Amino acid sequence: MFLPVKSNQRARLTVAFSHVLFRSTEASGNNEDVTTTSNNSTQTPSDLSPPGPNEEVLPQAHHQNPGHCIASFAAINQMRTNAQLCDVRLEVGVETIHAHKVVLASVSPYFYAMFNDDMLERTQGLVRLHDVDYTALRQLIDYTYTGEITITEQNVQVLLPASGLLQMHSVRDACCKFLLRQLHPSNCLGIRSFADAHSCKELHTRSHKYALQNFQQVVGTEEFLLLPFDEVKDLISNSQLNISSEEKVFVAVLNWVKHNLATRQIHIAELMSHVRLPLVSRDFLMTCVESETLIREDSSCKELLLEAMKYHLLPEQRSLMSSQRTQERRPEGMKPYIFAVGGGSLFAIHNECEVYNPRTNAWTPVAPMLWRRSRSGVTALHKQLYVVGGYDGVSDLSTAEFYNPLTNKWTNITPMGTKRSCLGICSYDGLIYVCGGYDGASCLSSMERYDPLTGIWSSCPAMSTRRRYCRLAVLENCIYSLGGFDSTNYQSSVERFDPRVGRWCPVPSMTARRSSCGVASTDGHLYCIGGNDGTMCMSSGERFSLRRNSWEPIAAMHSRRSTHEVVEVDGTLFALGGNDGSSSLNSVERYDTRLNKWTVVNAMVARRSSVGAAVLECFHLERGLVQTTNL
Missing domain, CATH: 2.120.10.80 (Kelch-type beta propeller)
Structure with a gap:
């Protein structure tokens, strides 16, 4: 298209509409394209009539389609589904997924490095992946094309490690947030262990805090009884443990030890050293602690019992007997x-x-x-x-x-x-x-x-x-x-x-x-x-x-x-x-x-x-x- 040449300007050739801005006009329900001109006026195409003889000719206009990326990726995803123009196949076990390298590299730093750095897979059409679940990989590849993924209780345990491996951080973070919303006394210890295994620091911190704050319910779960010794000690020694009375901690320790007495009895003295026996009631001390066979048969436990009895018998000297076991726990919050x-x-x-x-x-x-x-x-x-x-x-x-x-x-x-x-x-x-x-x-x-x-x-x-x-x-x-x-x-x-x-x-x-x-x-x-x-x-x-x-x-x-x-x-x-x-x-x-x-x-x-x-x-x-x- 040629523009008229004015007397005081040299002739020039340009494209009148090199770019058009598309906007969704929800108020009117009108989805027409909108043109933004160089003088910042905005008109619909129907208003862009030829200028009159005395009107200035606009030098350029802008066209943009906000739905362009969505439509393009939908088309590319359809081509992937039809195995069209795909330049890589991802193999997990006996399953294969077709994909486009450029799409994978645009979303996953893992694939970006694989297809750009000096790696063997850079020129190969078939890439074998290990230590990743096929179903999780399939969902993550779908996500790279659609930007959408559904996280459920059934798939989160495979999605989180897979997204971590592929360095798809937004999906990994979404998995962590999903697990945070699922926290319950019956599963918080398992989620904490899972978070620790996959280096999810915030999830680990918050699930640990949840276990401390809901300790009285947590100790009644199977997850607690199956904890290793170090994790039990870590819980009961924490000064932020939220409990109504120290008796709850004593009972929790006994239940854990008796769950597998043959292998756990050797830990009872060390665990009891973190139970604040001086703070339990005298009745509980005499009827439950003193009469417990595991306490009476262990010399270190008997010393702890005597310490608690002395604390009870000499209230005027309690300030002189101050120790970690005489300090009241104070939960965070x-x-x-x-x-x-x-x-x-x-x-x-x-x-x-x-x-x-x-x-x-x-x-x-x-x-x-x-x-x-x-x-x-x-x-x-x-x-x-x-x-x-x-x-x-x-x-x-x-x-x-x-x-x-x-x-x-x-x-x-x-x-x-x-x-x-x-x-x-x-x-x-x-x-x-x-x-x-x-x-x-x-x-x-x-x-x-x-x-x-x-x-x-x-x-x-x-x-x-x-x-x-x-x-x-x-x-x-x-x-x-x-x-x-x-x-x-x-x-x-x-x-x-x-x-x-x-x-x-x-x-x-x-x-x-x-x-x-x-x-x-x-x-x-x-x-x-x-x-x-x-x-x-x-x-x-x-x-x-x-x-x-x-x-x-x-x-x-x-x-x-x-x-x-x-x-x-x-x-x-x-x-x-x-x-x-x-x-x-x-x-x-x-x-x-x-x-x-x-x-x-x-x-x-x-x-x-x-x-x-x-x-x-x-x-x-x-x-x-x-x-x-x-x-």
Whole structure:
């Protein structure tokens, strides 16, 4: 085609339409080709009429067909099916597949090197492949022409190694992702072994993590019983093992050994050294561990048993017996949650409980307590939440119970030796300490502690002051008791108990009298917030510096609060519920210790004065709540 020659231009010959852009116009349902001209205008072919006498002639236009590659590859694939223009045959066993070298080389670096480098197969029309499954190869060759492949439970175990051999990484990655979606306690160990054999690092890491997180279900599978010794040891020695109690690990080891006793008995001592026997309950230690023949007949196992018994018998010396076996396992993914327990509003005493996720700023209900309680003591220990004493609307209580977040259930434990409401409580070194409070007749100064391993309450030295509505906190291996009411005066006094020497000693008093205040410790400081000074509920707060041995004021809360709770999460304080002098509160505030600033966050569902609260680290709590609720 010749273009007209203008007077000020030299004549030139060009092709008017060297390239046309094709687009699918979905809005109009029109699949016409679209032309993009050099001046960026876009027109359909029907609009490209010859220019008028006074219009500028367009020098060029572009044509592109987006479906070109798809149509071309479909045609090439059809030629492969008909064995047309094929220049290579792939032989696996007695089976042969026709293909085109250029297509194979464009998708597989393995074939690219084979057909381009100085290799024997470069000039051959027949290539014999070894160590590859024919069905997998057939599917992968189909994929090179179509870009599509179907991965199933039946073919993934041959597709993954074949795609790895041919360096078809996108298919290999798709196989790994498919296996990740198939993870289950019954197959995670097998998938982990398969991933290790084929160097799938991410799949191996995530399947191993899955086995750790679901260990309690994994140990009941045949895959676990068939594991080699080294892999069993690798699992049970891991500090991130997710278990409800160490008893589960002991039973798992015994079951594995007894599955093939003749060859596995020699490993029992080494495996038991990774079971944290000091952390099992005394009943289990005496009825299951001590009576087990395999333990009694092995001298190393007997030493481990004696170590555990000593740990149980001498709770005051546990800090001196610290070792890997006395450390609680902490699964990866454990996150802190704030539990609000019981309390009262108007004339009602609650047994309802709720939990707050600081990361989502949301409250969720959990199972109610077995008893209605306000003015109780709440603390967390060994992945469980303990609630002690309190008032049920009729009498003060000595009963206690604990909550297991894995089952979303409450269970009774041994009652205290004394009825206590308005008590102080904390956990330290594997023990729960309670002191002060009110027994229905008088304010108390007595102290007792509970050992979850033995289920026994023991008396401890009493405080020097009677304290009702006192609060306890742990700072630098000592227990601090703050404020309260001694039946005559509201207290500003503070005293400190050192469990290592078993003695109370005075600490500088607070700047204000505070009963029913909120107390928490973080970063070398003891915080005391709100409370009642005998004339009104307070919003002010102060903190004690252990280094300076003195108190200093902090910013006041937005609301006046007494009978509330203060808890610490990752260096941040939360004040929950309580009473402002006229009504029960459900509001919650967060304190930033660095900025010295309070911020209001989402309120609790229920109004709760005399509330109990504690922080408990849980693993996927919301998911567990949904599962247990649906049971």
